[in-house]
Amino acid sequence: MNESIYIYFHYRGVPALDRYEIKELVLFAALAGRVLLENGAETYRAESTVEHILRSRGVGNVQAFVIPTAIFLSIEYNDELYSHIERNKRIGIDLMRVTRVNDLSRDFSSGSMSVQEARLKLNDIKKSSQYSLLTQLLFAGVGGSFFTLMYNGGLLEFTGALIASAITAAVTEFLFAHDVSLFMRNVAGGLITAAASITFSVACTLLGLQVDMNIIIIGGIMTMVPGVAITNAVRDSISGDYVSGMSRTSEALVISVALVLGVGVTLNAARILLGGLMP
Template sequence: MEKLHVNDLNEAKNVINLAMITGQMLIKNGAEIYRAEDTIERMCACVEEIHEVEVFGLSSAIFVSAQYEGETITMFKDIESQGIHLARIDAINSFSRKFVAGQISLKDAKKELYSISTMEKCSLPLAILFTGLCSASFAIMFGGDWFDFAYTFFVGSVLGLSMRITSHYDMSFFPETFIGTMVISILAFIGASASSRLHMDMIIIGSIMPLVPGLQVTNALRDIMSGDFVSGMIGITKGIFVALAIALGVGFILNIQKIIGG
C-alpha cells in the first residue's frame, strides 16, 4: 500500500490533529483505549513524512508525539465521555480504514468525521422500548413471572426516558446512575405495594441491569490485557463507583420502605 504524503509542517499537524480527533471520538463513544491508540498510530504512520508516533491514551485525555523532518510535534486533547454509541464507533472505524488506505483526502476526511460526530442516537421511542424489553427480560431470567415481566417493562421504559432526560444535563455518571436507580426503586415499591402478584426484588434486579457497567468493566479488562494498565484501572474504578451508585439508590428507597412499613 502506497503511503500518503504531506507538503509542509502545517499539513503534518493537520493529519496528526485529525487522527487525535478520531481517537478522541472513539473513547468518547465507549471504545477501548487501546483501539483509540492503535487508530491514531495507524492514521499518523500512513503518512510518509511522519515518524516515531507515540500515543498515550486515558479515558479523560490523549497525548500524541510525532516527528516531522526532525521536528517534534506534540498534541493533547481532553475527553468528556458521551456514553455508549456503537454506531459511531463502527462509522469511525470504517472512516479510519479508508483514510489509511488513501481512499479519502484530508479535506474530505474532516467533513466525514464531522458528519459522524453529529450522528444521532436511536430515537427516544426506540430507546424506551428496548430499555423496557431489556429490563423485563432480566426480570424473567432471575426468576420473576409474567406479571413481573409486564410491570418491569413499564419500569424499564420509565428508566429509558429518565436516562435520556438526564443525559441532556451536564451531570456526572454517579448522580445520573443514582437518580435512575431511585426511579426504579420507587416504582418497584409502588407496584409491589399495590399488587401482591408483583415481586419488588425481581422488578428492581431486572430494571437495574441497563445501568450495570458491564461494557465499561469489559473494556477495562481488555485494556489491562493489552498492557494499558492505567487506563484499565481507571475503567474498573469507574465501574466500581457506578455499582456503588446503584447500591446507594436501591438502599435508600429500601430504608424508606422499612420506615414506612415499620
C-alpha cells in the same frame, strides 16, 4: 522542506504536509480517538486508530498514550515535534459509532479523502444515532424485563421491569446529553429504577395482585450494570495497559456504588413514607 523527505513521500503517493496540514491531521486523529472512547471502545482500539490515521499520511514516529479520560499524542515530522492532549469527559456506549469511526479510519487511510472532509464525516458520526429515541427506550425496557425471567419472575414482574427500565433509560439519556457526571447519572438511574419499581409494586398490591418488588428492581437496574467497563478493564490489563485497566475498574466501581446508593436511598425513603403499603 527537506528534499529527501519530499521525494520519499512522493514516491509512496503521499503528499508532503506543511505545518498547518500536520496540525489539522493531529487534531483529526485525536478527535477520532476521543469519539471511540466516548462510545465504549477499548484503549488499544483508540490507540491503533490514532496511529493508523497519522501513519497513513507519512508520519513515521507516532507516540500515542490513551487512557479512558485522555489521549496524549506526540509525533515527529520533518524534524519538528508536535504534541497534543485530547480530554474525554463523556463515557457512554454506542458500538455502532465505534464501527463507523473504524470504517472512516480505513477509508481515510486507503483513499484520497482530505482531512477537512474526514472531520465533517466524523462530526456527523458524533451526532448520529442508528435508532430513534423511542426504539432505544423500548429495547432498554425489553432488555431489562427479560432478566426477571432468570429470577423466576412472572408477567407482572416482567411488565414492571420493562416500565422501570424504559423510564430509567429516558432519564439517563437526558442527563448524558446535558453532560451530567457519570456518578450522578447512575445515582439518578438507581433512584428512578427503584421509584418506578416501588410505584408499580404498590399499585399491584392495592389491586390485590401479588408481585415481587425485588425482582422488578433487579430487572430494571441490569441495563445499567457496568459490564462493558468490566470487560474492557480485564482486556486492557491482560494486554499490559495497566493504567487503563485500573481506570476502567474504577469506573465500574463508581457506577456500582452509585447504583446501590440510588436504590438504597429510595427504598429507605419509601419504607418511611409508605410504611405498611410497601410490598
